[in-house]
Every structure is written in C-alpha cells, then in structure tokens.
Amino acid sequence: MTPDHLRRRRSPRRGMAPAAAATMLLITLGSTAPAAHADPSPQPSGSPGPLPTTVEGLKKELEKLQEEAEILTEQYNKSRVELKAAKKAEQAAATKAAALRAQAEPARQRLGEIAAANYKGGRPDVLFMIDGSAEGLAASAFLAQRQVDTVEALEKRVAQAEAAEKAAHAKTAEVEKAAETSEEARGKAKNKVDEVLKRLEKLTTTNAYSPRTGLKASVKGTGLPAEMARKAVSKLGAPYVWAAAGPSSFDCSGLVVWAYAQVGKSGLPHYTGALYGLGTKVSRNELRSGDLVYFGGNLHHMGIYLSDGKYLHAPQTGDVVKISRLSERSDYAGANRIG
Numbered sequence: 001m002t003p004d005h006l007r008r009r010r011s012p013r014r015g016m017a018p019a020a021a022a023t024m025l026l027i028t029l030g031s032t033a034p035a036a037h038a039d040p041s042p043q044p045s046g047s048p049g050p051l052p053t054t055v056e057g058l059k060k061e062l063e064k065l066q067e068e069a070e071i072l073t074e075q076y077n078k079s080r081v082e083l084k085a086a087k088k089a090e091q092a093a094a095t096k097a098a099a100l101r102a103q104a105e106p107a108r109q110r111l112g113e114i115a116a117a118n119y120k121g122g123r124p125d126v127l128f129m130i131d132g133s134a135e136g137l138a139a140s141a142f143l144a145q146r147q148v149d150t151v152e153a154l155e156k157r158v159a160q161a162e163a164a165e166k167a168a169h170a171k172t173a174e175v176e177k178a179a180e181t182s183e184e185a186r187g188k189a190k191n192k193v194d195e196v197l198k199r200l201e202k203l204t205t206t207n208a209y210s211p212r213t214g215l216k217a218s219v220k221g222t223g224l225p226a227e228m229a230r231k232a233v234s235k236l237g238a239p240y241v242w243a244a245a246g247p248s249s250f251d252c253s254g255l256v257v258w259a260y261a262q263v264g265k266s267g268l269p270h271y272t273g274a275l276y277g278l279g280t281k282v283s284r285n286e287l288r289s290g291d292l293v294y295f296g297g298n299l300h301h302m303g304i305y306l307s308d309g310k311y312l313h314a315p316q317t318g319d320v321v322k323i324s325r326l327s328e329r330s331d332y333a334g335a336n337r338i339g
Helices: 018-029 055-120 135-203 224-233 252-262 272-276
Strands: 206-210 215-219 292-295 301-307 310-313 322-325 332-337
Touching: 055 135, 206 224, 206 322, 215 224, 215 310, 215 322, 224 252, 224 301, 224 310, 252 272, 252 301, 252 310, 272 292, 272 301, 272 332
Parallel strands: none
Antiparallel strands: 206 215, 215 301, 292 301, 292 332, 301 310, 310 322
16 A cells, blocks of 8 residues: 555645744844844035124034034944945845755756656656555655655745845845935035035134245134134234243243133143143144144244144244244144144
8 A cells, every 4th residue: 555654645835924934034044134224314404504694603503513414424434334234244145045046956956857767767647646556656756755845945945045135135225325315414514514614714814924034824713722823923023032921022832822821721831842742633734723833853943833834933032923834844843732
C-alpha cells in the first residue's frame, strides 16, 4: 500500500494576516530598515521685508532669524544622519535578498532536474502526487515532494527579502527627499540672515582716516569689540607714550585697555601677553572689526583690526595712533576676540 505520508493531502496554506506577515518579515530578515522618519523640516518664516530701518530693530530681527537658522541647521544635520542610516539599511536588505536568491537557485535547478528525469521516465504524475498505487516509486515521490517543499520555502523567503529590499529603497528615497527639503530651508534661512547682516553693517559702518599714513578703513558691525574699535579710532593722531593708557596718549596695549573701558569693560590687563590669553582665538581669514592682532614671537606689539586688512595701533615713541596695513608686517603672531 501507498504509505500514509504519500496519501495525506497537505492542507492548503492560508494567506497570512498583515500583522503576521510583518512578524514573519522581521524574523526572516533579522532586522528591518531603521525608523528614519525625518520630521517635517521647519520652514523659514515669511520674507523679512520690509526689514526694520533702525539698528535696534535689525538686531532683534537678526536674533530671531539666527535662532531659526540654528534650528534648521540641526534639522538638516539630523536628516543627514537618518539618510546615512537608511542607505546602510538599504544595502543590508539588498545583500540579504541577493544571498537568498543565490541560495534558492541550486534548489530550483535540482527540482528541474527531478522533473525532467520523471518526465523522461514516463511518470510525470509522481512529481505532482497524483499516483496512489505505484508503491515502487513511493520513495522517489517522497523525495520529489521534499524538494518541492524546499523550493517553495526558499521562494517565500526570497519574496519577503525582496519586499524588504523594495521598502528599504523607498525609505531611502523618502529620507533623501526630506534631507533636500531641509537643506533648502536652511539655505533660505541663511540668506535672510545674510540680508539682515548686510543692512545692519551698512547702518553701523564708521569710516576712519589716518592723516599720518593716508589710509582709510571702516569699523563694521555691532557688538562689544566693534564698539570698542569705534572708541579707539576717535584717538587717531594721539601721541605714543610708553606705558600710557589714555585719555590723551597711549602705548599699544594701553589703547586697547582704554577703549574697552569706554564700552563698559574696564580692568583689562595692560600687557599684551595677558590680553592674548583672554577671549577666543581668531584665524587671520576670519578677522572682524574690533579683533585684537598681535606681532612678534614674544607678542611685543598689538593693534585693533578694523577692516580690509588694516588695523589701528599706537606704534612707538615719536609716532601717533594710526592706521596701518597687516600686509606690511612680517611678524604677525595671531589674533583674539574679547567680547
């Protein structure tokens, strides 16, 4: 008689419920793409125009826009992190799907070989389990059915892996779009900040002329260093006197100490080395009005940067407070900003 395991008909497989399918997907693939949902990027507020026409109004507008720009910058940074994770997950899903396809191919080929052999032998029905009496072929029929089961299971896993691969690809595209949107929003916010800065600079530019050197320069912007520089340029032409700190004569560090005292920051050390240790260091290509510049390996001289490569200083005995070019000094040692 035909063995029981060949007589039995396998119960038809029922379609999985969506929740069960999702669970199976997690089990089969080990992990899914990370939750890379990029929060909707905050959009810059409407056009700033008409912008305020006063310094104080522009300062308030700038503060608001800079906060907005900072939020958008961090949102952009977050979207880049999420995009990196999404691409990594997509690659992992693609690798998994490729591995499963490669694993399934030998089984498919073996099944084809069995089918071909049975067909040539004149017993194709054995492969499809419709022969109930050929006991001599029971073993080969059982093996054939096992091969069918193996291929079916592999095909199911391949289909799940390919679905995960497709979902990961879609997620990457979604996060990539969010990153682009975030970058665009950040760019718009930066443009607004730049516009306000330009208007603020225009309203807060103080021009200066040095009779001793014939050079012109400007103090630009707002903030404590710039206000200090404005006080300092009011002393153009004042004589250099060793160890003097104003109000009518100065040495190099004395001019800085006096000017800072005029804007509410008194008590700074009257010594270049000590002043260099304060505030924050500034690179030469980032100098702004009011930054302090130093010269010599032992910092024996200093001045106040104005603009366009020019600085204000009290040079030496017999000279006066004047404007000079940084490019004329070969002993530039560094700069800092005391706010």
